[in-house]
Amino acid sequence: MIRAADMATVLAGAALLGAMMASAPDYNSVFQPFPAHAAPGEAADGRLFDARFLGGRLARQVAFERYGTPIIRDSAALFLIADFEVSHVTASTRIAATWRGASGRDYAATGRVEGAPGGLEARWFQPGLTDRAFAVFELPADEVPGGRLVLTAPGVTILDSALHLPAPPLPGPQPLARIAP
């Protein structure tokens, strides 16, 4: 009788442990950046920098010059050129941009406009200086309304801040948008 009770205790413990292991969130789910949300047009405050979504352009094609060579990129979806302002930087940093679409999917900034003048991949933001920058995304049209721009420091952002900037009202898509400094 005592042995049966011991077995029941061990089995109950194993079942409890299994349930805890199965339901425990994984590392990537637990350790995420702290989101900082802002109202449309307002600045969000982060650990390293503040940012404000200034506006955006939608286009079927984008044109830019890379080291003097004119380049045009077209898309079956839409290009979104998101302009934003960065201020109150506390340490020199680069910035990574992601578009969180209306469906909840995350879109990385496109690499198809790499080398465009003023492109985000080559920009550094410095303390004491307020600067404007842009990020270019290629995404389905239905991901733009209700979506938001997410700005973080590049690399590992665990326990850092992620600025969530909702899109202001954007004009309709134009055939061609030019990217210039």
Added chain:
Amino acid sequence: MRRIGWLALTALFFALTAGIGAKTAILDLRGEREWDLTDTGPAGGALEGVALRVELTRAATAPQRPDRALLLVRLALDGPPAARAAWVDCRVTLRHGQDRLWRPLETANTDAAIRTIAPDGQNMGRCNPQPFDAPADAGPILSDQVFLVPVEALDGLRLHVSAQGTRPRALALPIAAQLVAIP
């Protein structure tokens, strides 16, 4: 009494596990942060057997952006090879108060910016205590770093120099720059 012994053993193993896990984090933190600062005069000082000298500071503004300045800092490192090797690398930052930290520019235009501002038109390269082209005569190792800072912050800047092999120890010295205008 026997139960207390088991509890003590459990607590000991728990503390050991936490300590072993924390050791890596503490060593990483020590290797990353500078909290043991040695304040020196503007000319420089010594850290872990390596002498640091500020050879040149020069700030330049452009008419298009008068609110910001490019600040060039030329450093000279000097010391025996073993001491320089123990540094491993070299980190140079600028501070203003407790809440602003500038890192050297590393963009496609950095080399041109340094050559434009330097009086001799040369770029001595990044701060590196053991470069492959170290002077054969065991002379000082020069380096150039350029920072983009607001003009209003030029007064009160402090230069911090440390290395992987010295942190959390670092040198801190005031920086005063001559401001010139780029045409």
